[in-house]
Amino acid sequence: MPTTRTISFRLYPSRAQIALLEAKHRMLRDLWNAALEERIGAWARGVRIGRSDQEKSLPAIRADVGGWRGLVHTHEAQLVLKRLDLAFQAFFRRLAAGQRPGFPRFRSADRFRGWGYKEHGNGFRVEMREGWRHGRVRLFGVGEMRMRGLARTPGRILKADVVRDVRGWQLSVVVETDCAVRAPATGPAIGLDWGVAEFATIAQETEAGPRFEAVANPRHLDAETEALRERQRGLSALARSRKVSRGALRKRRRALARRHAKVAARRKDFLHQLTARIAGRHRLIATETLTVRNMTASARGTLEAPGRNVAQKAGLNRSILDAAPAAFLNMLRYKAAEAGSEFLEADTRRLKPSQRCPDCGAVRKKALSVRRHDCDACGCSHGRDEAAALTLLRWGLAEVAARIDAPDLGPPGNGHPAGTVGVSDAQAA
Structure with a gap:
């Protein structure tokens, strides 16, 4: 039965690519904060704004913000808005259940982990080496870079997330795999x-x-x-x-x-x-x-x-x-x-x-x-x-x-x- 697994790889960008990754990270973090501020302001005025409304503003943002075109992919921006919308849904769900609601927060550079891609080949492309040990990835606006890691459960690549942590840049790849290919365990209960x-x-x-x-x-x-x-x-x-x-x-x-x-x-x-x-x-x-x-x-x-x-x-x-x-x-x-x-x-x-x-x-x-x-x-x-x-x-x-x-x-x-x-x-x- 097909199932999904997440595989993490460490990225090795050049100095120029690190600068591009940081710029992309900053722009998408600013998008999160601006979208959150817009929702708070609209709520104060009695106007309700949803994800689809904010996604309609992306072409105007792309045209107005310097450096956006050619560096930020549409799917990257759409997933930032989707995650903000999910944060609001979780807030209202917990509020209705009488739990601690946890209102969505503005993100500093350290609190904005990264961004994602919805489809392999659309904004990112991974090429694995034989045996799915290490490989290369090409990111929109950044270029191709080396990545290191081992896939214990190889499969068809579906989507990915780019994450920045204290150790550097990571790529988390979601693959669809069939667990039935492994021999079942036969040991005692x-x-x-x-x-x-x-x-x-x-x-x-x-x-x-x-x-x-x-x-x-x-x-x-x-x-x-x-x-x-x-x-x-x-x-x-x-x-x-x-x-x-x-x-x-x-x-x-x-x-x-x-x-x-x-x-x-x-x-x-x-x-x-x-x-x-x-x-x-x-x-x-x-x-x-x-x-x-x-x-x-x-x-x-x-x-x-x-x-x-x-x-x-x-x-x-x-x-x-x-x-x-x-x-x-x-x-x-x-x-x-x-x-x-x-x-x-x-x-x-x-x-x-x-x-x-x-x-x-x-x-x-x-x-x-x-x-x-x-x-x-x-x-x-x-x-x-x-x-x-x-x-x-x-x-x-x-x-x-x-x-x-x-x-x-x-x-x-x-x-x-x-x-x-x-x-x-x-x-x-």
Whole structure:
């Protein structure tokens, strides 16, 4: 079944091309800000302006703005206006739902990431080398330049985005690919419990009983915390100084941003390698749905009802976000689809994998500080994360068994039929 994937390449423009890219970036950022200002002014006058109205002004802008013609493609400008329109749609949708609305903002040079193209061959053209490793791209008004990167899932190029970050210029290419070309994974079924103490605990059924594997949490941010704090303090002190130049301040900001970018790159590389290994080795992956927003909610409370252990909860929130659970599950989800693996996510509130016994299904509430599971009803004893992973595995086996007559995804363990903790048990909890 065809699906879309995004592939990122790093661009290597010449000095002249960098100047052209910066000029294009500035013009499109000015277009965003001018279109936003026009909408705000029209709203104040009681006039409603939509995307189509603003797109009709593009020919006049092209004729009046010096340097626009020959540098800014029509699709680039249209996508800027489309994204502004989507920002307004999201604002009104959140406003109607009673959420924090987040009104669209004016963009500085650092906050305007880049622009996009709607169709390959119309404003941009990519030529890949053999094996889809590196290549060249031609951008409207800029010319041809080298790009480096490797496409793990080659396909038909649909569209692209040009993005500027602290490391330079990037090209994100969207391709249509067929995941069915890869051989499906044939390894045993697993249950996976995500955590902070251990990044992941994996449970697998064997003839001798359940087997567990713990994936250590690399804690990428912790390793750089002191260095980042020291650089941030130095930057703050420099910003307060009256003798510092703007160039020196900008240089220190970019150095700090590059340090953060390296941490993010190491985190992303770890997640890609781990999810590729898991998805490529197992034909069933059972885990739980993670609601990161609820997991990282502040414990500060209100003036009337202040929270407790606020500093400890803030530290836990940093550790959770450093592990990037949402990105981890997203990568695992699409890589499982590419590998032909079954990927199942249990409803955490219904299944309660951290509270449920994987052998007898009994539910007993445990505080987060309790790191072992000892069941009084059946005598089952495992680590807390191991019990949760085993519960998820048996839930996943039961889910598959409910759909097919003769599942063959792994032997039972501990004399306990695979999938005893099933759908009805989860619903009854």
